Amino acid sequence: MIPVKGVEGQKVAVLGLGRSGLVAARALRAGGAVPVCWDDNPAAREAADAEGFAVVDLARARAFEGVAALIVSPGIPHLYPQPNPVVAAALEEGIPVDNDIGLFFRSVATQDWHNYEVEPRVVAVTGSNGKSTTSALIHHILVEAGREAQLAGNIGRGVLDIDPPEDGGVVVLELSSYQTDLARALTPDVAVFTNLSPDHLDRHAGLGGYFAAKRRLFAEGGPDRAVIGVDEAEGLYLANQLGEAPGDDRVIRVSVGRKLTGAGWLVYARKGFLTEWRKAKQVGSIDLRQIKGLPGEHNHQNACAAYAACRSLGLAPRVIEKALHSFAGLPHRSQLIAERDGVRYVNDSKATNVDAAAKALGAFDRIRWICGGLEKEGGLDALLPATASVAKAYVIGREAAQFAVQLRGVETEVCTDMARAVERAVAEAEPGETVLLAPAAASFDQYDSFEKRGDDFAACVRAQLGA
Structure with missing residues (x-):
């Protein structure tokens, strides 16, 4: 652990108690600070309490009395589209707002x-x-x-x-x-x-x-x-x-x-x-x-x-x-899941935006493309020039039909869920082709994370191949 410097004896508030927030609280305590912690999630508050941290609702009146700084987890907005109310209160009172990265570099x-x-x-x-x-x-x-x-x-x-x-x-x-x-x-x-x-x-x-x-x-x-x-x-x-x-x-x-x-x-x-x-x-x-x-x-x-x-x-x-x-690559990033009968199965679930998906499509010659999910701003027009290598797209997600309509010039099949998309892609894939998951969209309409989506793709592929 990296103990935080310059905080000895100070009361420091920590907002957000996920992976980085709870570690920040521990590092602050190791540096001699007195952390006061808050998260909207009751389970996260219970975990902090179990480690002996003071759990204080930072949204209540006078919560920042005696507080030297507020440490904010990365998922919590501090400016746009609007500051989290706790962050806004700290800004109003002139409390320095930082995150674990800032604490690291100074310590x-x-x-x-x-x-x-x-x-x-x-x-x-x-x-x-x-x-x-x-x-x-x-x-x-x-x-x-x-x-x-x-x-x-x-x-x-x-x-x-x-x-x-x-x-x-x-x-x-x-x-x-x-x-x-x-x-x-x-x-x-x-x-x-x-x-x-x-x-x-x-x-x-x-x-x-x-x-x-x-x-x-x-x-x-x-x-x-x-x-x-x-x-x-x-x-x-x-x-x-x-x-x-x-x-x-x-x-x-x-x-x-x-x-x-x-x-x-x-x-x-x-x-x-x-x-x-x-x-x-x-x-x-x-x-x-x-x-x-x-x-x-x-x-x-x-x-x-x-x-x-x-x-x-x-x-x-x-x-x-x-x-x-000797580099094997990372899970969910151009990850080779299987190869059978001349067909490769590649998991690029991390391709959550148009640019990343376009680059994934550019890596292979003939593709059975599994795509779709929670669409991001800007539409899919910028992706269309990269679809020349796509033999067919199998579209998943709650808004799969709307997503498919935007893929002009690409043969599409609305599958909605991953199991159906993989089943159809495996059935139609020919030797020399690649079944590629490169969603060009976020996962949160159907999955908790892009990792969960990639894991589902891998499981469906293995089930179809009997592996």
Whole structure:
């Protein structure tokens, strides 16, 4: 655990007692604070009470008397579409509002670091799509290279739940826009921006607010190195803002859209080959086509970002290449579930928005596509150019018929539930095709999470195949 610094003897309120909130309360107590906790869920309050925390309704009058700060869990709105009433009360009274990410960055460094031969490093990854795979891939490469590394944040453990890093250790954090938007301290050594596509727009009052939340990771603390995906205008702008000159290699530009040129530090993938250029010379090249855990252009982008981050930490290209081959991928992200009679069954339940689904579709040649769910803002028009490889779509979700109507030019079948969709796709799939779950929608109309949806897909596939 990372005990929180600078809170000894202070009364600190914690709103939201899920995974990150309860860990924050423990870390605050370990740092000498007196946490007072609240969650609208009675079960969460009971869990906090069982650990000896004071449970106080923070919405009641004078709840903030003597409170030094409010720590808010990432799922609780603090500004848009409107602040949670407890957050609004704290803002009104001038109580500093923070989250566990802010507490981590102000607490992770210890006096022991001055005695280490190599100071620990923090790598933080954000972006719209691919940040989980990129984070896990960086962690995997470091471990395979013999480096002490921990994975936390929006993936794995809560940031305050990890062990204090040892000599030369690396902490790899996946950070969502919800986390970067509120944190009062953001000081990674290496910061990674994968890409940007419309998502969570209601929470950030539009695309500009969403990008601004991501940008804070780079603007607030000034990382020693920034790895920036430049295939969107926002990434190009961010890279330009951070670089002092064309050859400034504190910024590593990454692309899978084109060959990058210039005097800077560049990593790009074209036709399945990753290339690294530095000081106008090629210094590394990897054939990504043979790496089974990273299929498709979107995973090649993840590989480029992870490669660049690991190169900035001093790892050699051949060490990174060897580790890439042993990466098995993450569940629910281009995950191969089964292969039978020449047909592959792939679970990409994490493709919850149009951009992620388009990238998933681009990874395979002929697809039996299972899609649908709780549709996000913006409709499906931007997805249509990626559907050329779709032999047929099997649409699930409560509004499956409405979803199917938007897939113009694609043969569709309204199946509504996963079992029916998998049954029909398995029955019609031919050798050389891929049955792909890439919903292009949230899961909450039928499932508690995208993980539950992916697990259901896998179970249905196995049932149909008799596996």
